[in-house]
Amino acid sequence: MVLEKMALVGDALSHVALPGLALGLLFNFNPFLGAFAFLFISSMIVWHLGRVTKLSFETIVGAIFTLALAIGIIIIPEAELLEALFGDITKVTLIDMVAAVLISAAAIGLTRLIYRKLVLSMISEDLAVSKGISIAKINLIYLLLVSLIVAMGIRIVGTLLVGFLVVTPAAAAKNVSANLFKYAFLSSLFGAISASTGIILSGYLNLPNTYTGPLVVFTGVTIFTATAFAKWKAR
Amino acid sequence: MSAAQSDEEYILKVSGLSVKLQNQTILDRVSFNLRKGTTLAILGPNGAGKTTLFKALLNLVPYTGKIEWTEKVRVGYVPQNIEVDDIPISVKEFLSFKNGTSVGSLLAPVRLDNQNMPSKTLGVLSGGELRRVLIAWAFADRPNVLLFDEATTGVDMSSEEPIYRTLNDLKKKSKITILLITHDVHIVREYSDYLLALNRCAMFFGESKEIMNPTVQKIIYGETVCAGAPEPTR
Numbered sequence: 001m002v003l004e005k006m007a008l009v010g011d012a013l014s015h016v017a018l019p020g021l022a023l024g025l026l027f028n029f030n031p032f033l034g035a036f037a038f039l040f041i042s043s044m045i046v047w048h049l050g051r052v053t054k055l056s057f058e059t060i061v062g063a064i065f066t067l068a069l070a071i072g073i074i075i076i077p078e079a080e081l082l083e084a085l086f087g088d089i090t091k092v093t094l095i096d097m098v099a100a101v102l103i104s105a106a107a108i109g110l111t112r113l114i115y116r117k118l119v120l121s122m123i124s125e126d127l128a129v130s131k132g133i134s135i136a137k138i139n140l141i142y143l144l145l146v147s148l149i150v151a152m153g154i155r156i157v158g159t160l161l162v163g164f165l166v167v168t169p170a171a172a173a174k175n176v177s178a179n180l181f182k183y184a185f186l187s188s189l190f191g192a193i194s195a196s197t198g199i200i201l202s203g204y205l206n207l208p209n210t211y212t213g214p215l216v217v218f219t220g221v222t223i224f225t226a227t228a229f230a231k232w233k234a235r
Numbered sequence: 236m237s238a239a240q241s242d243e244e245y246i247l248k249v250s251g252l253s254v255k256l257q258n259q260t261i262l263d264r265v266s267f268n269l270r271k272g273t274t275l276a277i278l279g280p281n282g283a284g285k286t287t288l289f290k291a292l293l294n295l296v297p298y299t300g301k302i303e304w305t306e307k308v309r310v311g312y313v314p315q316n317i318e319v320d321d322i323p324i325s326v327k328e329f330l331s332f333k334n335g336t337s338v339g340s341l342l343a344p345v346r347l348d349n350q351n352m353p354s355k356t357l358g359v360l361s362g363g364e365l366r367r368v369l370i371a372w373a374f375a376d377r378p379n380v381l382l383f384d385e386a387t388t389g390v391d392m393s394s395e396e397p398i399y400r401t402l403n404d405l406k407k408k409s410k411i412t413i414l415l416i417t418h419d420v421h422i423v424r425e426y427s428d429y430l431l432a433l434n435r436c437a438m439f440f441g442e443s444k445e446i447m448n449p450t451v452q453k454i455i456y457g458e459t460v461c462a463g464a465p466e467p468t469r
Contacts, residue, residue: 116332123357124316178355179324
């Protein structure tokens with residue numbers, strides 16, 4: 001999302017999951033499934049509208065995410081609203097964890113498959129198309145991957161903060177990377193450090209569960225600030 | 236020379252090529268033939284349809300008329316715009332997207348074979364270096380036709396000539412046919428064999444040296460009247 005200059009799209013897209021999350025909480029099924037279903041359908045709509053209207057992803061996502069947020073707030077039970085917005089790691093079950101590992105492995109595998117095509121389309125769409133790459137197909141797979149990852153992250157840090165997991169570790173890695181390998185490695189590392197530090201701190205300090213998400217974000221933003229400073233010093 | 240023999244010399248025959256996008260005519264009945272192993276310079280103001288001509292040749296836009304490659308072509312394409320400022324990708328990573336060719340062997344022909352070049356990020360290269368990397372990228376597929384769009388965009392003047400000299404060297408070695416878009420009359424005269432002056436329609440098609448002919452200059456830089464433009468004969 002950072003390389004595609006769609007950092008804010010990642011944040012906005014996470015809000016689209018709220019109505020699905022609400023349905024899961026209301027009807028007592030796994031909220032991840034509801035969130036993913038809404039994100040998946042929204043991604044398809046965004047992709048289709050993008051192709052038909054030639055409007056940018058930012059414009060389309062910007063237009064529908066507030067609607068989804070409004071619907072979510074109306075239908076979600078008030079008692080559950082805080083959890084949906086800010087997440088609760090204590091509600092993560094063993095099945096959730098196994099599913100997250102499997103989905104992550106699938107997402108990494110799929111990303112590897114489209115990696116060269118995706119990077120080439122970011123560098124130049126003309127160059128990519130001249131090599132027979134379907135930009136529309138690559139964008140669709142890419143949006144589905146984002147939907148999966150966002151849906152998983154919501155459980156831990158909630159809809160309001162999940163955009164952080166998509167954007168900030170990658171933005172921090174970009175500050176100090178000269179090549180794609182380092183960028184991918186540092187993005188994962190910074191994400192893992194942010195999440196584990198936030199979770200451990202929250203438990204160690206005996207804070208309420210809703211503090212976990214914000215602590216994850218504080219750690220990530222600290223890393224981002226340090227890398228931004230390092231980049232500035234290196235100039 | 237018989238007509239059949241003459242036909243064999245052409246690698247590309249374009250006849251009555253028109254492109255309409257969003258109800259606007261971008262190209263209007265453009266016709267020209269191009270001989271194998273020559274360089275065609277395409278000259279014209281902004282919005283003249285030069286890049287669209289390339290896209291039509293690459294089959295990236297719908298068109299009417301006829302584009303005929305007389306043999307199986309492998310087209311190398313260097314586009315006008317690439318976005319590298321925000322992407323941390325090294326020269327080595329970019330060129331290794333082309334399977335089976337070593338990065339060193341791709342950089343040497345474009346005179347970028349210094350030790351540090353493969354580890355450099357594309358975004359920090361000068362305009363001239365970046366163009367050479369893109370030429371190396373295009374040549375990795377061993378093309379027999381190269382489309383080079385706005386060859387010197389973002390390149391300082393002192394780096395322009397070396398780029399064209401590199402292209403000329405590669406052309407001599409590989410007998411490639413080159414189509415290049417340029418705004419520079421000097422480049423047309425020194426580095427191309429044929430000139431296509433475009434302003435929606437073909438204003439002039441002929442040998443590049445004729446660009447110095449005042450009558451030809453009047454045609455190229457005079458008022459565009461597509462309906463009356465003669466069919467190129469060469």
